[in-house]
Amino acid sequence: MWTAVSVLALLGALFGMILGYAAVRFRVQSNPLVEKIDSILPQTQCGQCTFPGCRPYAQAIADGEADINQCPPGGEAVIHALADLLGRDPKPLNPEHGAHKEKIVVEIDEDLCIGCTLCIQACPVDAILGAAKQMHSVIAEECTGCELCIPPCPVDCIYVVPAAQDINHWKVPSPEPLVQARS
Amino acid sequence: MSKRLFRFNGGLKLADFKTGSTGQPIVQAPIPPQLILPLQQHIGEPAEACVKPGDTVTRGQEIARARGAISASIHASSSGVVHAIEKRQVSHPSGLLAPCVVIDTDGLDRPQQAPVIIGDAYLQQTPDAVRKLVRAGGIVGMGGAGFPTAVKLKPGPEHGVDLLVLNGAECEPYISCDDMLMRERAPAIIAGARVMMHALGARHAVIAVEDNKPQSMQIMAQAIRDSGAENIELRGIPAIYPAGGEKQLIKVLTGIEIPAQALPINAGIVCHNVATAEAVYRVIYQGEGAVSRVVTLTGNVSQELNLDVRYGTPVEFLLRTYGIDPALVAAITIGGPMMGYSLHAIDAPVSKTTNCIIVKQQGAALPFSNHGGTRPCIRCGNCADVCPVNLLPQQLYWHAQSRDFDKVQDFHLFDCIECGCCDYVCPSHLPLVQYYRFAKTEIWAQEREKEKSDLARQRHEFRQFRLEREKAERAARHKQKAAALQAPSAEEAELAKKKAAIAAALERVKARKAQADTKPRNVDNLSPQQRQLIEEVDARRKQNRQQQKPGPEQKNSDTE
Numbered sequence: 140m141w142t143a144v145s146v147l148a149l150l151g152a153l154f155g156m157i158l159g160y161a162a163v164r165f166r167v168q169s170n171p172l173v174e175k176i177d178s179i180l181p182q183t184q185c186g187q188c189t190f191p192g193c194r195p196y197a198q199a200i201a202d203g204e205a206d207i208n209q210c211p212p213g214g215e216a217v218i219h220a221l222a223d224l225l226g227r228d229p230k231p232l233n234p235e236h237g238a239h240k241e242k243i244v245v246e247i248d249e250d251l252c253i254g255c256t257l258c259i260q261a262c263p264v265d266a267i268l269g270a271a272k273q274m275h276s277v278i279a280e281e282c283t284g285c286e287l288c289i290p291p292c293p294v295d296c297i298y299v300v301p302a303a304q305d306i307n308h309w310k311v312p313s314p315e316p317l318v319q320a321r322s
Numbered sequence: 323m324s325k326r327l328f329r330f331n332g333g334l335k336l337a338d339f340k341t342g343s344t345g346q347p348i349v350q351a352p353i354p355p356q357l358i359l360p361l362q363q364h365i366g367e368p369a370e371a372c373v374k375p376g377d378t379v380t381r382g383q384e385i386a387r388a389r390g391a392i393s394a395s396i397h398a399s400s401s402g403v404v405h406a407i408e409k410r411q412v413s414h415p416s417g418l419l420a421p422c423v424v425i426d427t428d429g430l431d432r433p434q435q436a437p438v439i440i441g442d443a444y445l446q447q448t449p450d451a452v453r454k455l456v457r458a459g460g461i462v463g464m465g466g467a468g469f470p471t472a473v474k475l476k477p478g479p480e481h482g483v484d485l486l487v488l489n490g491a492e493c494e495p496y497i498s499c500d501d502m503l504m505r506e507r508a509p510a511i512i513a514g515a516r517v518m519m520h521a522l523g524a525r526h527a528v529i530a531v532e533d534n535k536p537q538s539m540q541i542m543a544q545a546i547r548d549s550g551a552e553n554i555e556l557r558g559i560p561a562i563y564p565a566g567g568e569k570q571l572i573k574v575l576t577g578i579e580i581p582a583q584a585l586p587i588n589a590g591i592v593c594h595n596v597a598t599a600e601a602v603y604r605v606i607y608q609g610e611g612a613v614s615r616v617v618t619l620t621g622n623v624s625q626e627l628n629l630d631v632r633y634g635t636p637v638e639f640l641l642r643t644y645g646i647d648p649a650l651v652a653a654i655t656i657g658g659p660m661m662g663y664s665l666h667a668i669d670a671p672v673s674k675t676t677n678c679i680i681v682k683q684q685g686a687a688l689p690f691s692n693h694g695g696t697r698p699c700i701r702c703g704n705c706a707d708v709c710p711v712n713l714l715p716q717q718l719y720w721h722a723q724s725r726d727f728d729k730v731q732d733f734h735l736f737d738c739i740e741c742g743c744c745d746y747v748c749p750s751h752l753p754l755v756q757y758y759r760f761a762k763t764e765i766w767a768q769e770r771e772k773e774k775s776d777l778a779r780q781r782h783e784f785r786q787f788r789l790e791r792e793k794a795e796r797a798a799r800h801k802q803k804a805a806a807l808q809a810p811s812a813e814e815a816e817l818a819k820k821k822a823a824i825a826a827a828l829e830r831v832k833a834r835k836a837q838a839d840t841k842p843r844n845v846d847n848l849s850p851q852q853r854q855l856i857e858e859v860d861a862r863r864k865q866n867r868q869q870q871k872p873g874p875e876q877k878n879s880d881t882e
Contacts, residue, residue, distance in 0.1 A: 311756065
């Protein structure tokens with residue numbers, strides 16, 4: 140009987156040590172769920188979800204402080220992906236945060252720009268190029284269409300334009316759906 | 323190689339509607355007043371324009387240079403003056419504008435001053451040099467996809483090429499440009515094929531022609547005999563659509579099935595169109611870049627024709643030239659009825675991949691184009707029976723329709739060659755291929771979005787890092803300054819030292835003055851005379867001091 144007890148105790152100690160070592164060795168620095176949620180979010184960094192950027196929103200979702208339907212740029216697709224990831228039911232986009240729009244970029248009217256740098260400070264992805272008292276310009280490739288640069292502009296020289304379409308990136312439209320997908 | 327032929331799954335026997343357009347020789351189409359040459363007529367990077375508006379160009383002059391590994395140059399297809407480089411309608415299913423070089427032709431069609439004609443001397447050139455010539459000639463696959471030919475003439479480091487397949491199957495209905503080319507320019511095709519074999523290091527070549535083109539086969543066989551090439555073989559293959567698909571053709575000829583993710587080169591086989599071989603011939607033997615191609619003009623037209631058309635000729639110009647009123651045209655299909663697309667704007671130009679123009683006039687009927695009303699899928703499975711790639715079209719349709727893009731890829735959407743067989747046999751007239759194209763482009767778009775959002779995340783994170791760093795740097799600077807304010811500077815120390823020296827000097831003066839007022843020593847036992855003298859001196863001194871006193875006092879108060 141004592142043999143059994145000592146063997147079990149030994150095994151317990153051994154596994155405890157392995158687990159303890161593994162916990163230290165393979166420690167996860169941040170919540171992996173936040174990373175996963177963040178990778179689904181569209182990274183416009185627009186703050187329409189009421190959080191200052193996509194990562195804070197991802198953190199809030201992971202902590203259960205925010206719902207999954209607060210991201211207008213992501214729209215239905217992001218809500219479905221989040222619902223899949225978190226095992227929740229998808230729900231319609233919360234209209235409080237805005238409506239889903241087609242992809243846009245902003246453009247600076249370079250004749251009107253006075254070079255105040257306010258938009259540069261507002262841009263979350265450093266997509267505006269310029270310096271004090273120099274004309275500013277938007278790098279359309281990098282612009283996420285968050286529109287955060289529009290309110291600070293003192294001369295209202297920033298306009299929203301639809302994102303440029305070119306032949307190589309053209310999407311074939313879906314044929315008219317014949318049968319509504321069963322829900 | 324065995325003489326046996328193989329069979330791919332499914333496929334269709336289609337009525338070919340080719341007799342009308344093969345009834346007469348290829349007609350030279352006139353040069354239009356304005357040529358519109360898109361900078362991208364191929365798969366890959368668009369070419370970069372190297373002329374400017376106002377420049378005079380000659381036929382065959384390079385007007386846009388290939389940019390990047392997978393790209394093709396564009397050449398002026400006639401002489402004239404560059405009108406503009408601007409966005410114009412191009413022949414593409416989207417109907418979007420794309421950058422083009424527009425040339426006002428002068429009608430003289432002047433050729434280049436000194437074309438580089440290699441001729442049979444290509445055999446002395448390295449394969450790499452031949453590839454460079456083909457690349458400079460702007461040759462792309464003319465079967466429809468438009469992949470730059472020079473890239474497909476490179477065997478790659480680990481693959482030797484055993485077999486060159488020249489595709490003369492031309493399996494789609496209506497299209498007969500390759501058929502006519504084989505009838506009229508067979509020696510050029512053979513010569514081009516030999517250049518290709520040299521570039522590839524291929525041992526054999528097989529020219530595959532569908533057996534519904536007996537005339538072409540006869541002429542090609544004669545041309546092969548005349549050329550004396552023993553390693554080029556002509557094979558007739560059964561006319562089953564889509565036998566002209568690259569992987570289908572290879573299966574028919576060799577029995578080898580090219581795996582889903584692989585290319586024919588992995589099996590040591592390279593496939594080129596016969597028209598591409600002819601274009602290669604023109605580059606090597608005539609020193610002429612890609613300037614024209616044969617296009618079938620067919621459908622509801624009075625005379626079905628095969629035209630030798632300069633690239634950049636607007637479709638509208640061709641219609642008017644051959645007696646078709648554009649106002650009466652209901653639809654124009656570019657390519658065949660199975661895989662083609664309808665043209666949005668009639669002023670779009672003929673490009674390197676335009677093999678057929680099918681005109682549908684208002685009120686006229688055209689086979690293949692009468693898709694009746696669509697009905698729900700009845701799961702009959704006809705589509706799976708005819709699919710030449712062994713896919714499950716109805717499953718693909720189901721998932722594409724419900725936008726389940728993961729599922730649709732599980733069913734190998736990207737192996738679909740969009741041949742349209744499933745569309746053709748569907749009793750419910752479902753636009754199946756359009757669903758697949760929709761799903762494909764949607765998936766690509768999602769991938770691009772993902773890349774873009776990853777980039778945005780990176781930039782946002784770097785910006786935050788930068789802001790933090792700037793804040794830290796500013797804080798550090800402030801701290802340094804505050805510390806500097808508290809510690810006395812070297813200048814101040816110097817000043818303090820000087821002040822101390824002055825104070826010390828003043829002290830010394832004061833002390834001396836105090837000493838001056840002390841009692842004089844050594845004045846005992848003096849004679850009366852001496853005493854009197856001393857008193858006199860003392861009196862004088864006193865007098866002097868009283869006179870001088872205000873001066874030094876004033877000065878002292880000033881310095882303090």
